[in-house]
Amino acid sequence: SSEILTPEKGLVGRVIFGIKCMVLGLVWKIWDFLKKAWDLAIDDPKKVIHCLKVGIALTVVSLFYYMRPLYEGVGRNAMWAVMTVVVVFESTVGATIYKSLNRVTGTFLAGALALGIHWIASQSGEKFEPIIMGASIFLLASATTFSRFIPSVKARFDYGALIFILTFSLVSVSGYRVEKLLTMAYHRLSTIIIGTSFCIFISMLVCPVWAGEKLHLLAAQNLDKLANSLQACVALYFNDDNDDMAIDHKNLQGYKCVLNSKATEDSMANFARWEPAHGRFNFQHPWRQYLKIGASIRRCACCVEALNTCLSSENQAPEHLKKQLSNICLRVGSSCSSATKELAMTLKTMKKSAKTEFSIEELRSSVKDLQKELKSLPQSLVNQLHTAKAQQSAENEQKERVSTSTAVSLVEIIPLASFASLLIEVSVRIEGIAFAVDELAKLAD
Amino acid sequence: SSEILTPEKGLVGRVIFGIKCMVLGLVWKIWDFLKKAWDLAIDDPKKVIHCLKVGIALTVVSLFYYMRPLYEGVGRNAMWAVMTVVVVFESTVGATIYKSLNRVTGTFLAGALALGIHWIASQSGEKFEPIIMGASIFLLASATTFSRFIPSVKARFDYGALIFILTFSLVSVSGYRVEKLLTMAYHRLSTIIIGTSFCIFISMLVCPVWAGEKLHLLAAQNLDKLANSLQACVALYFNDDNDDMAIDHKNLQGYKCVLNSKATEDSMANFARWEPAHGRFNFQHPWRQYLKIGASIRRCACCVEALNTCLSSENQAPEHLKKQLSNICLRVGSSCSSATKELAMTLKTMKKSAKTEFSIEELRSSVKDLQKELKSLPQSLVNQLHTAKAQQSAENEQKERVSTSTAVSLVEIIPLASFASLLIEVSVRIEGIAFAVDELAKLAD
Numbered sequence: 001s002s003e004i005l006t007p008e009k010g011l012v013g014r015v016i017f018g019i020k021c022m023v024l025g026l027v028w029k030i031w032d033f034l035k036k037a038w039d040l041a042i043d044d045p046k047k048v049i050h051c052l053k054v055g056i057a058l059t060v061v062s063l064f065y066y067m068r069p070l071y072e073g074v075g076r077n078a079m080w081a082v083m084t085v086v087v088v089f090e091s092t093v094g095a096t097i098y099k100s101l102n103r104v105t106g107t108f109l110a111g112a113l114a115l116g117i118h119w120i121a122s123q124s125g126e127k128f129e130p131i132i133m134g135a136s137i138f139l140l141a142s143a144t145t146f147s148r149f150i151p152s153v154k155a156r157f158d159y160g161a162l163i164f165i166l167t168f169s170l171v172s173v174s175g176y177r178v179e180k181l182l183t184m185a186y187h188r189l190s191t192i193i194i195g196t197s198f199c200i201f202i203s204m205l206v207c208p209v210w211a212g213e214k215l216h217l218l219a220a221q222n223l224d225k226l227a228n229s230l231q232a233c234v235a236l237y238f239n240d241d242n243d244d245m246a247i248d249h250k251n252l253q254g255y256k257c258v259l260n261s262k263a264t265e266d267s268m269a270n271f272a273r274w275e276p277a278h279g280r281f282n283f284q285h286p287w288r289q290y291l292k293i294g295a296s297i298r299r300c301a302c303c304v305e306a307l308n309t310c311l312s313s314e315n316q317a318p319e320h321l322k323k324q325l326s327n328i329c330l331r332v333g334s335s336c337s338s339a340t341k342e343l344a345m346t347l348k349t350m351k352k353s354a355k356t357e358f359s360i361e362e363l364r365s366s367v368k369d370l371q372k373e374l375k376s377l378p379q380s381l382v383n384q385l386h387t388a389k390a391q392q393s394a395e396n397e398q399k400e401r402v403s404t405s406t407a408v409s410l411v412e413i414i415p416l417a418s419f420a421s422l423l424i425e426v427s428v429r430i431e432g433i434a435f436a437v438d439e440l441a442k443l444a445d
Numbered sequence: 446s447s448e449i450l451t452p453e454k455g456l457v458g459r460v461i462f463g464i465k466c467m468v469l470g471l472v473w474k475i476w477d478f479l480k481k482a483w484d485l486a487i488d489d490p491k492k493v494i495h496c497l498k499v500g501i502a503l504t505v506v507s508l509f510y511y512m513r514p515l516y517e518g519v520g521r522n523a524m525w526a527v528m529t530v531v532v533v534f535e536s537t538v539g540a541t542i543y544k545s546l547n548r549v550t551g552t553f554l555a556g557a558l559a560l561g562i563h564w565i566a567s568q569s570g571e572k573f574e575p576i577i578m579g580a581s582i583f584l585l586a587s588a589t590t591f592s593r594f595i596p597s598v599k600a601r602f603d604y605g606a607l608i609f610i611l612t613f614s615l616v617s618v619s620g621y622r623v624e625k626l627l628t629m630a631y632h633r634l635s636t637i638i639i640g641t642s643f644c645i646f647i648s649m650l651v652c653p654v655w656a657g658e659k660l661h662l663l664a665a666q667n668l669d670k671l672a673n674s675l676q677a678c679v680a681l682y683f684n685d686d687n688d689d690m691a692i693d694h695k696n697l698q699g700y701k702c703v704l705n706s707k708a709t710e711d712s713m714a715n716f717a718r719w720e721p722a723h724g725r726f727n728f729q730h731p732w733r734q735y736l737k738i739g740a741s742i743r744r745c746a747c748c749v750e751a752l753n754t755c756l757s758s759e760n761q762a763p764e765h766l767k768k769q770l771s772n773i774c775l776r777v778g779s780s781c782s783s784a785t786k787e788l789a790m791t792l793k794t795m796k797k798s799a800k801t802e803f804s805i806e807e808l809r810s811s812v813k814d815l816q817k818e819l820k821s822l823p824q825s826l827v828n829q830l831h832t833a834k835a836q837q838s839a840e841n842e843q844k845e846r847v848s849t850s851t852a853v854s855l856v857e858i859i860p861l862a863s864f865a866s867l868l869i870e871v872s873v874r875i876e877g878i879a880f881a882v883d884e885l886a887k888l889a890d
Contacts, residue, residue: 037595047594055587058610059579062618079615086586086611134504141531142500149492150482165503166531170524173507259747263708302704302747309748309870375856411820418863425754 049207050091057202061085061195080188084195089203093278094211094271096203099159100196101274106163107192111185113140114171118181133172141165155270204276212272212281215265215290216347222261222297223344223433225254226304227337230426233307234333237419238326252308258301265294280350286443293347293436300340300429303422310419317416325416328366328373332423335359335366339430343437352441360434367427374420377413494652495536502647506530506640525633529640534648538723539656539716541648544604545641546719551608552637556630558585559616563626578617586610600715649721657717657726660710660735661792667706667742668789668878670699671749672782675871678752679778682864683771697753703746710739725795731888738792738881745785745874748867755864762861770861773811773818777868780804780811784875788882797886805879812872819865822858 041048061081088099121132147153148161171185203209228251236252272287339359346356486493506526533544566577592598593606616630648654673696681697717732784804791801 033595037591040594041591048591051587051591054590054610055583058586058614059583062579062582062614079619082614082618083611086607086614134507137507138500138504141503142496145499146482146486146493146496149485150478162531165499166528169503169507169527169531173527174524259743260707262705298704299750302750303754305744305747306751306867306870309873313870315866374859414819414862414866417859418866421760421859421863422751425751425758428754 046207046209047091050209053202053206054085054089056206057085057089057199058082061198078191081191081195081198084192085199088196089199092209092211092214092268092271093200093203094268094273094275096199097274098156098271100200102157102160103163104189104193104196106160107167107189110164110167111171111189114168115181115185118172137169137172140168208278210272210275210278210281211268212275212285212287213279215268215272215287216281218261218265218268219290219293219297220344220347222258222294222301223340223347226258226297226301227340227344229254229258229301230304230307230340231333231337233304233311234330234336234423237311238322238330255301255304255308259298259305261294262298265291282444286440289436289440289443293433293440296429296432296436300426300433303426303429307419307422307426310415310422313415315415317414317419318412321412321416324377325370325373325420328370329420329423332363332366332370332427335363336423336427336430339363340433343430343434346437346441350441350444352438356434360431363427363430367424370420370424374417491652491654492536495654498647498651499530499534501651502530502534502644503527506643523636526636526640526643529637530644533641534644535716537654537656537659537713537716538645538648539713539718539720541644542719543601543716545645547602547605548608549634549638549641551605552612552634555609555612556616556634559613560626560630563617582614582617585613653723655717655720655723655726656713657720657730657732658724660713660717660732661726663706663710663713664735664738664742665789665792667703667739667746668785668792671703671742671746672785672789674699674703674746675749675752675785676778676782678749678756679775679781679868681756683767683775700746700749700753704743704750706739707743710736727889731885734881734885734888738878738885741874741877741881745871745878748871748874752864752867752871755860755867758860760860762859762864763857766857766861769822770815770818770865773815774865774868777808777811777815777872780808781868781872781875784808785878788875788878791882791886795886795889797883801879805876808872808875812869815865815869819862 084103088096088103090096090099117132117136121129121136124132144161144165148158153161171181174181174184232251269287269291273284275281275283277283339356339362342353342356342359346352529548533541533548535541535544562577562581566574566581569577589606589610593603598606616626619626619629677696714732714736718729720726720728722728784801784807787798787801787804791797
């Protein structure tokens with residue numbers, strides 16, 4: 001078959017070669033896709049478990065339709081149970097409960113309203129009936145759609161509003177034809193309730209994934225990432241060879257994940273508030289406080305981002321200057337990162353240890369030392385120059401020299417000084433995180 | 446009625462008072478809610494138009510059911526047209542097209558597959574039929590649910606995958622009972638196609654809201670906000686009274702909006718790629734480039750955030766030092782903000798003007814001047830001190846004094862120096878934005 005590959009074969013050969021390439025390309029693409037999927041599955045087995053749960057739930061609900069007695073009772077409306085399972089089953093318990101409650105409430109309210117309006121319409125004669133129905137659909141659909149734009153409604157009842165419009169128009173439209181509207185409504189509501197409660201049970205009992213726990217872990221993970229990122233950044237800036245493990249590109253870039261986590265946090269916090277008490281969390285655990293913690297973590301990550309650009313900046317302080325501040329900056333960096341890790345641990349275990357207080361104290365004292373060092377830095381530089389120059393120059397030349405040398409070293413010092421002051425700002429923001437974590441502890445009590 | 450308010454009335458009075466308070470509270474809450482909704486409507490009339498469009502579309506589709514000829518043809522499946530309109534009609538054209546195409550494709554694929562499997566199952570005897578059906582539902586539902594976790598599938602086909610599972614299980618389940626499966630499938634697909642094409646037409650023809658245009662405007666708005674925020678921040682730092690208009694709290698906080706815009710941008714870019722050519726945008730306009738622009742804008746906003754904290758920092762440079770750099774920093778600030786505004790204009794009009802180049806050049810030269818000024822700053826400070834001290838102290842004391850005074854002023858200078866170097870970093874990032882905008886212009890050609 002290697003003959004086919006030679007271009008001498010002409011048009012036919014080329015076409016075959018082209019098709020071969022296409023097929024190989026397709027196979028490779030599919031292989032790549034499967035590999036990605038496999039990596040995803042290995043990376044987070046909970047996702048696979050969720051998929052199996054959906055499969056089981058759907059198969060079991062289908063039995064409702066297969067079994068004759070249930071078929072007789074619920075009739076064609078059994079498909080609403082299947083539909084409910086497909087649409088309502090989400091990967092976290094909170095999201096499933098949110099969708100379930102919204103679906104049931106939306107269906108019930110819309111059904112009751114539609115029945116009422118249908119009755120009024122049927123009383124007002126054949127001419128007015130379609131007009132009343134059409135006008136009510138128009139008004140309610142517009143108003144409900146508008147309410148979905150209001151942030152507070154969107155956060156809690158977005159899906160319910162959608163289901164409200166859906167059910168209202170379906171009942172109104174089918175009400176025009178089908179006579180046994182009440183029995184239909186009863187059947188539909190009962191199948192939906194069966195479907196939703198089934199979903200809630202499966203999602204809560206079989207390997208549950210709690211949105212609240214996810215939010216909780218996300219905050220702790222973000223703190224860890226921030227700590228590693230910070231440590232790697234400071235170590236890299238001062239070329240600290242002792243800390244080879246820390247200078248890892250993946251660690252260094254960790255803050256980027258943190259900066260982009262807002263959307264996930266918001267949705268998790270929205271779902272978490274629907275969840276019952278689980279694990280160490282009570283019902284109505286102060287989930288909103290996690291958003292505040294998240295915001296303060298992102299504020300800190302923003303500063304770490306600025307710190308990171310000092311690494312790649314064109315203006316770098318000369319090595320001999322860096323060395324002067326190297327020790328104290330590395331100390332501040334490591335105390336920042338250990339305080340952040342302590343906070344992550346406090347969050348994870350939900351227990352405030354003496355170690356947290358201690359690490360914050362250590363952070364404060366190291367920052368004070370850095371500020372002191374910064375103050376004495378020009379003095380020591382000038383002194384160095386004094387002793388160096390004194391030996392080689394005359395008394396009256398020295399004055400001139402000192403000011404020139406200080407001038408040069410001040411410009412050279414600026415990148416280092418801004419690195420140091422960014423580091424101090426990072427420490428201030430870490431205290432902000434500590435404050436938010438403290439507040440959470442108070443609220444959760 | 447004021448008598449009721451007195452506490453002497455006892456229990457009954459208190460109960461009435463409590464009820465009154467509750468009712469008043471409720472009325473106030475509803476009033477507040479309505480006021481918020483009204484503000485929202487005034488703020489963005491396009492949202493109101495969208496709601497009216499949904500109302501009209503739903504009312505018109507309901508006519509499909511009212512009219513007898515259509516009822517005879519399409520039968521009970523007409524409700525699928527209503528359902529489609531409710532679920533598919535989104536506020537932007539791109540989102541509507543995305544959902545429509547996903548819905549039609551998902552329904553068609555799942556329907557065809559379900560029919561095939563149903564035929565195989567019916568050939569294999571009564572015993573195996575439910576087993577084959579159950580196994581296929583389980584496998585397909587699990588696999589498709591898993592595929593929704595894969596980022597590339599989630600971005601483009603999330604809704605399609607949901608509809609695939611939904612249709613497959615509905616057809617499988619109903620196939621067990623209903624004989625005329627093919628006609629039903631045909632009717633259902635045709636009603637869905639009617640519903641979706643209706644939605645697409647209405648959303649495209651009646652006051653269309655394009656996701657692409659929204660994304661485009663969002664980027665330009667973010668640039669404007671950033672420019673205002675930057676200008677306000679620099680002006681406030683140097684207490685520049687000439688720029689009273691700029692020092693507006695709302696302007697100052699503008700960068701926060703920018704930092705939080707990632708989620709909106711992502712979804713808009715996802716929807717925009719489904720949109721046909723409109724206005725100045727071709728089909729397959731390089732929408733992904735807007736994400737890059739957005740990322741570079743956020744990088745810059747991050748830096749502006751760091752700049753902002755210099756305003757509230759405890760360590761402030763003394764006023765006389767600030768004055769030394771005030772003019773040049775204000776110049777850099779205003780050239781940064783005018784360059785950003787120029788870039789916003791370039792984005793808005795999609796035309797690169799000579800002014801943009803010019804403003805970037807001006808930015809570069811002002812930054813160079815700032816760097817020069819920073820270099821000469823210590824020199825000029827020392828010179829000032831020289832002349833001041835020389836008059837009052839002896840020749841041999843002076844040496845000592847100079848170094849001490851320089852030491853003090855260096856520590857005092859650090860906040861100012863880091864403000865200046867952050868400002869320089871902002872200018873570097875603005876050039877990053879300019880680069881991304883340039884790339885967009887090249888790609889769009």
